[in-house]
Amino acid sequence: MSRETHPAAGAREPVVKVSCVRHTYPDRTQVHLCGLDFVVEQGQRAVILGPNGCGKSTLLFHILGLLEPQEGEVAVFGVNPARHFNRIRERVGVLLQDVDEQIIAPTVWDDVSFSPRSYGYRDAEVDRMVERALERVGIAHLRHKVCHYLSGGEKRKVALAGALVLEPELLALDEPFEGLDPASRADLVGLLNRLHDDQSVTLVIATHDVNVVKAMADVVYVLVRGGEIVAQGTPEEVFREPALLRSSNIEPPVLAELFQRLEELGVSLGRPLSIEEAARAVLEWGARRARPAAQTSEPTAGPAAGKERWPVQPSLPLDPTRGGGGGQER
Numbered sequence: 605m606s607r608e609t610h611p612a613a614g615a616r617e618p619v620v621k622v623s624c625v626r627h628t629y630p631d632r633t634q635v636h637l638c639g640l641d642f643v644v645e646q647g648q649r650a651v652i653l654g655p656n657g658c659g660k661s662t663l664l665f666h667i668l669g670l671l672e673p674q675e676g677e678v679a680v681f682g683v684n685p686a687r688h689f690n691r692i693r694e695r696v697g698v699l700l701q702d703v704d705e706q707i708i709a710p711t712v713w714d715d716v717s718f719s720p721r722s723y724g725y726r727d728a729e730v731d732r733m734v735e736r737a738l739e740r741v742g743i744a745h746l747r748h749k750v751c752h753y754l755s756g757g758e759k760r761k762v763a764l765a766g767a768l769v770l771e772p773e774l775l776a777l778d779e780p781f782e783g784l785d786p787a788s789r790a791d792l793v794g795l796l797n798r799l800h801d802d803q804s805v806t807l808v809i810a811t812h813d814v815n816v817v818k819a820m821a822d823v824v825y826v827l828v829r830g831g832e833i834v835a836q837g838t839p840e841e842v843f844r845e846p847a848l849l850r851s852s853n854i855e856p857p858v859l860a861e862l863f864q865r866l867e868e869l870g871v872s873l874g875r876p877l878s879i880e881e882a883a884r885a886v887l888e889w890g891a892r893r894a895r896p897a898a899q900t901s902e903p904t905a906g907p908a909a910g911k912e913r914w915p916v917q918p919s920l921p922l923d924p925t926r927g928g929g930g931g932q933e934r
């Protein structure tokens with residue numbers, strides 16, 4: 605890790621801590637971000653999952669000091685962001701869900717250079733920072749484009765370049781994968797993981813895209829309608845019970861559902877969440893099945909012994925409502 609912000613390991617404050625925040629919007633809609641505390645340690649990658657309207661963006665707005673809670677506490681780098689965001693703003697990069705609110709300058713270069721210019725960096729330094737941010741996000745070819753004419757996915761990448769340009773220690777990203785094609789999505793997962801691996805950047809990401817979670821989360825928080833934070837854990841822990849996710853109106857990753865269904869059908873291969881792990885689990889299972897009966901402790905059955913055998917009839921009716929879509933990263 606190339607960047608250590610707090611010298612004493614073990615005595616570190618979390619980068620983000622949100623405790624039982626209540627917010628009432630002007631039309632009296634209440635969001636109560638309570639239940640579990642939302643805590644993100646330095647260098648952690650935290651993903652927030654939850655259905656539409658549960659309060660993911662509201663949570664991020666509090667972290668960014670754009671909203672002030674009526675109750676509860678928010679601390680980012682040890683300060684209250686609603687009161688003292690100026691003290692930490694150079695350390696925080698932001699991608700809002702509505703990128704049109706974020707893109708303010710006429711051209712891509714103007715927009716991405718806005719922060720370094722307003723912080724008074726010299727022209728040559730601004731050029732270097734902007735070029736690096738554009739290249740990281742893969743949009744150097746768009747530098748002279750008029751933002752208004754960009755596609756939705758391109759706009760999101762411009763906003764992301766603007767978030768990265770000051771090389772922040774904390775990146776708060778609201779639905780960063782929305783509108784991205786599969787290659788761009790995989791590139792973004794790779795970029796965020798490199799920022800984490802090489803620079804120990806702390807990531808807070810709200811997303812509906814459960815299939816990227818395994819590839820890029822250390823910790824997952826699950827919100828339900830009204831804002832309650834009902835679960836926290838590693839992707840493996842949170843996805844172990846797809847039924848729980850469904851009851852929170854979150855589509856479980858397709859692999860989590862597949863391997864749970866196989867378990868129900870008598871084939872227990874663990875709960876792999878990536879294609880590689882799943883392929884390995886299936887191959888190992890196949891190898892175990894193919895081993896001669898004498899070498900395996902599994903029961904044998906007549907003439908099929910030593911060959912691949914399925915413990916259930918292939919014609920067993922499967923529940924068509926359990927199908928999931930979507931791909932899996934890595």
Ligand SMILES: Nc1ncnc2c1ncn2[C@@H]1O[C@H](COP(=O)(O)OP(=O)(O)OP(=O)(O)O)[C@@H](O)[C@H]1O
Nearest residue numbers: 629630631633635655656657658659660661662663
């Ligand atoms: N400015 C506002 N005025 C009134 N109500 C609002 C406002 N902003 C958000 N809300 C309400 O607050 C609740 C939480 O909204 P929020 O945008 O945080 O949800 P979300 O989890 O980010 O949803 P999505 O997945 O659709 O992005 C919703 O019921 C929403 O209608």
Ligand SMILES: [Mg+2]
Nearest residue numbers: 660661701778
């Ligand atoms: Mg939102």
